[in-house]
Amino acid sequence: xxxxxxxLVAIALLLAGKSPAGAETTLEKIARTGVLTIGTRTGSPPxxxxxxxNEWVGFSIELVEQLVLPPLAKKAGKPVKLEKKESAPPTxxxxxxxxxxxxxxxxxxxxxxxxxxxxxxxxxxxxxxQFLVKKGSPIKGIKNIGGKRVAAQQGSTNARIIRERxxxxxxxxxxxxxxxxxxxxxxxxxxxxxxGIQLAxxxxxxxxxxxxxxxxxxxxxxxxxxxxxxxxxxxxxxxNNGLMEGIDSGRFFEIYEKWFGPKGEVPYPMAPDVKKFxxxxxxxx
Amino acid sequence: xxxxFDWSVLWTGQSGQWLLQGLVxxxxxxxxxxxxxxxxxxxxxxxxxxxxxPLRAVAAFYVEFFRxxxxxxxxxxxxxxxxxxxxxxxxxxxxxxxxxxxxxxxALGVYHGARFSEVIRSGIQAIPKTQFEAALSTGLTTxxxxxxxxxxxxxxLIIPPVTSESLNLLKNSSLALTISVAELTFQTRQIxxxxxxxxxxxxxxxxxYLLLCLAIAGVMARVERxxxxxxxxxxxxxxxH
Amino acid sequence: xxxxxxxxxxxxxxxxxxxxxxRIEQGExxxxxxxxxxGKSTLIRCVNGLEPIQSGEIVVGGxxxxxxxxxxxxxxxxxxFVFQQFNLYPHLSVMENIVLAPLKVKKAPRPExxxxxxxxxxxxxxxxxxxxxxxxxxxxxxxRVAIARALxxxxxxxxxxxPTSALDPEMISEVLEVMTDxxxxxxxxxxxxxxxxxxxxxxxxxxxxxxxxxVEEGDPQRFFxxxxxxxxKQFLSKILSH
Numbered sequence: 203x204x205x206x207x208x209x210l211v212a213i214a215l216l217l218a219g220k221s222p223a224g225a226e227t228t229l230e231k232i233a234r235t236g237v238l239t240i241g242t243r244t245g246s247p248p249x250x251x252x253x254x255x256n257e258w259v260g261f262s263i264e265l266v267e268q269l270v271l272p273p274l275a276k277k278a279g280k281p282v283k284l285e286k287k288e289s290a291p292p293t294x295x296x297x298x299x300x301x302x303x304x305x306x307x308x309x310x311x312x313x314x315x316x317x318x319x320x321x322x323x324x325x326x327x328x329x330x331x332q333f334l335v336k337k338g339s340p341i342k343g344i345k346n347i348g349g350k351r352v353a354a355q356q357g358s359t360n361a362r363i364i365r366e367r368x369x370x371x372x373x374x375x376x377x378x379x380x381x382x383x384x385x386x387x388x389x390x391x392x393x394x395x396x397x398g399i400q401l402a403x404x405x406x407x408x409x410x411x412x413x414x415x416x417x418x419x420x421x422x423x424x425x426x427x428x429x430x431x432x433x434x435x436x437x438x439x440x441x442n443n444g445l446m447e448g449i450d451s452g453r454f455f456e457i458y459e460k461w462f463g464p465k466g467e468v469p470y471p472m473a474p475d476v477k478k479f480x481x482x483x484x485x486x487x
Numbered sequence: 488x489x490x491x492f493d494w495s496v497l498w499t500g501q502s503g504q505w506l507l508q509g510l511v512x513x514x515x516x517x518x519x520x521x522x523x524x525x526x527x528x529x530x531x532x533x534x535x536x537x538x539x540x541p542l543r544a545v546a547a548f549y550v551e552f553f554r555x556x557x558x559x560x561x562x563x564x565x566x567x568x569x570x571x572x573x574x575x576x577x578x579x580x581x582x583x584x585x586x587x588x589x590x591x592x593x594a595l596g597v598y599h600g601a602r603f604s605e606v607i608r609s610g611i612q613a614i615p616k617t618q619f620e621a622a623l624s625t626g627l628t629t630x631x632x633x634x635x636x637x638x639x640x641x642x643x644l645i646i647p648p649v650t651s652e653s654l655n656l657l658k659n660s661s662l663a664l665t666i667s668v669a670e671l672t673f674q675t676r677q678i679x680x681x682x683x684x685x686x687x688x689x690x691x692x693x694x695x696y697l698l699l700c701l702a703i704a705g706v707m708a709r710v711e712r713x714x715x716x717x718x719x720x721x722x723x724x725x726x727x728h
Numbered sequence: 729x730x731x732x733x734x735x736x737x738x739x740x741x742x743x744x745x746x747x748x749x750x751r752i753e754q755g756e757x758x759x760x761x762x763x764x765x766x767g768k769s770t771l772i773r774c775v776n777g778l779e780p781i782q783s784g785e786i787v788v789g790g791x792x793x794x795x796x797x798x799x800x801x802x803x804x805x806x807x808x809f810v811f812q813q814f815n816l817y818p819h820l821s822v823m824e825n826i827v828l829a830p831l832k833v834k835k836a837p838r839p840e841x842x843x844x845x846x847x848x849x850x851x852x853x854x855x856x857x858x859x860x861x862x863x864x865x866x867x868x869x870x871x872r873v874a875i876a877r878a879l880x881x882x883x884x885x886x887x888x889x890x891p892t893s894a895l896d897p898e899m900i901s902e903v904l905e906v907m908t909d910x911x912x913x914x915x916x917x918x919x920x921x922x923x924x925x926x927x928x929x930x931x932x933x934x935x936x937x938x939x940x941x942x943v944e945e946g947d948p949q950r951f952f953x954x955x956x957x958x959x960x961k962q963f964l965s966k967i968l969s970h
Binding site: 291292293295296299313315316318319320351353356357358359361362372374375376377381384385388389390391432 | 491493563566567570571578579582583586587664665666667669673676677679680681682683684685686689
Binding site: 618628 | 776801802805806807816828829834863864874877880881
């Protein structure tokens with residue numbers, strides 16, 4: 203019933219959003235209030251999570267703080283404060299549409315169907331779906347999961363691809379990572395599929411990281427982007443310019459290194475072609 | 488507000504089929520869990536009024552234990568907690584044959600059985616004790632007195648509260664999505680995944696739940712009228728004289 | 729037929745039956761009267777074991793109630809009990825009320841049970857109510873069904889616990905008539921009632937109880953015309969002055 207509650211709240215916000223204030227653009231609203239509200243996760247390390255010191259931090263959040271806030275403040279002509287609200291796959295688009303948040307910065311894959319409802323920033327992270335299995339498992343990738351029980355996260359693009367490309371696999375979909383991992387650890391499922399980076403984070407945090415293998419080539423392409431309200435191109439330009447500035451100055455890569463470097467929360471070195479892709483995203487001034 | 492509604496996502500592609508599958512699963516799990524909850528509820532509700540203290544204690548333990556722990560915990564308990572206690576080959580067989588569905592059914596049925604139990608107990612206790620004595624006095628055993636007199640009357644008295652508990656059960660079946668049961672709410676989320684149209688998908692789900700609940704309430708109102716004891720329950724048809 | 733041997737019963741610290749000793753013979757009609765709280769209802773409820781006793785012994789039809797091997801259910805089947813509040817089963821028709829115990833306890837075939845039930849309804853004067861439901865009947869009719877229900881088990885003794893107290897005055901006589909007929913047919917009856925007219929006409933013996941004791945007993949004529957105990961006199965004067 204949680205969904206329904208969220209839904210009703212969203213509806214209420216939606217109706218509230220029809221007030222005259224709803225007519226202003228996101229940039230006007232930020233200039234008026236001095237606040238940028240983002241929707242983000244609490245349990246998706248290292249992108250957005252609550253750390254052991256009880257701080258709400260992560261790669262996605264830091265990108266906003268370091269690269270998006272300064273140009274916003276410049277545009278607004280006054281300091282802009284960052285406010286965070288929790289979002290989840292089923293709620294993030296309603297949160298955005300209802301003006302409850304202005305930007306989704308978490309682990310949201312940019313897809314064409316999502317672009318029907320929202321706009322996306324530049325891609326700030328690239329990963330693809332793989333499988334987490336017990337060491338020595340016969341599962342080697344998406345080609346040999348027929349008949350096997352495979353866990354995926356509800357609402358993820360991975361589940362969708364498995365359903366289409368490996369219809370013989372027995373798909374089990376869990377609402378969150380802990381439940382899916384529990385099912386894998388206990389043998390309810392033979393493998394757990396998610397974006398490689400998520401699996402790397404899970405493996406790094408597992409009681410015995412050595413007992414698990416991440417297998418298979420990327421069978422999906424998961425470019426993470428920040429989501430914005432559709433048609434708000436001025437705001438999107440500010441966000442994108444901020445990201446491009448960061449890529450040009452190298453600040454973007456420093457932040458990446460902080461979270462994904464050898465000493466980072468989840469070691470996940472940036473592949474050379476991904477780095478090239480990031481650089482190519484930054485268009486000339 | 489620049490969200491553009493596109494209701495066609497509900498009938499284009501596979502959405503309609505998914506909603507239908509979700510509806511069927513919701514009805515299946517709810518119906519099975521309802522039968523289980525009904526059986527457990529009648530049994531333990533009757534035991535809670537039994538003339539022998541140890542029986543009452545067993546029933547009271549069941550009720551308090553199961554209804555005072557959140558249903559979500561029971562979902563995990565039956566899915567993650569119980570199967571490892573079974574022999575390994577049986578575990579694997581179960582995991583290949585809908586362990587999620589059965590765990591969800593048990594969680595829902597056992598939890599709501601405890602809640603039904605309270606409703607049934609209060610129904611039984613609403614019947615004067617002398618009614619039971621009258622049954623005993625004609626030579627019926629305690630079991631027979633319950634079976635032919637106390638429980639049939641109690642069941643009629645409790646139709647309204649049982650209706651609302653049954654609706655709760657139906658709505659709570661959505662929690663089974665936490666253990667990967669592809670019921671209605673699960674499927675509405677899936678539509679959201681595929682189409683990114685959360686409002687439309689959730690609205691469809693909400694409307695279907697609402698219609699289901701209204702249908703059940705309607706059926707139960709009919710049952711109530713049909714089972715009404717002439718002259719005894721307010722909503723009964725006028726008594727003949 | 730029924731014998732009380734120094735029976736004591738307490739509700740907690742309340743001593744409701746004190747050293748009751750009593751014999752009721754087969755075919756005898758005994759009326760028990762007394763003020764409310766005197767223990768008269770408790771007395772007859774002990775006979776079919778609805779109330780346990782703490783000391784003494786009750787013997788019914790030669791069977792001791794304290795005997796652990798006693799089949800209480802079988803014994804109850806032989807004792808008819810009529811309650812103040814009728815206690816018909818509200819969800820069953822009059823016919824089903826009457827045949828339930830014969831069908832389930834005696835395993836009687838349904839046609840036979842129904843035949844007996846119809847005869848009994850005839851006997852209590854409401855042959856046309858077989859398919860009615862209790863709530864559709866008047867109090868007097870309900871009580872007559874309750875009597876028929878008890879008789880359907882062909883009991884050896886009938887106990888009546890204030891059978892007319894819950895009735896409107898105009899319905900009392902129809903119930904008493906049925907009871908009078910029953911007595912004439914030789915049924916052993918113990919009747920707790922305030923209907924002194926009935927006691928005088930029908931009873932072989934009248935008991936007066938007060939504070940858990942049998943204060944006085946005797947045949948109706950002597951009991952009403954020359955009671956010995958001042959407590960009986962006081963009670964009778966109150967109840968007869970109405």
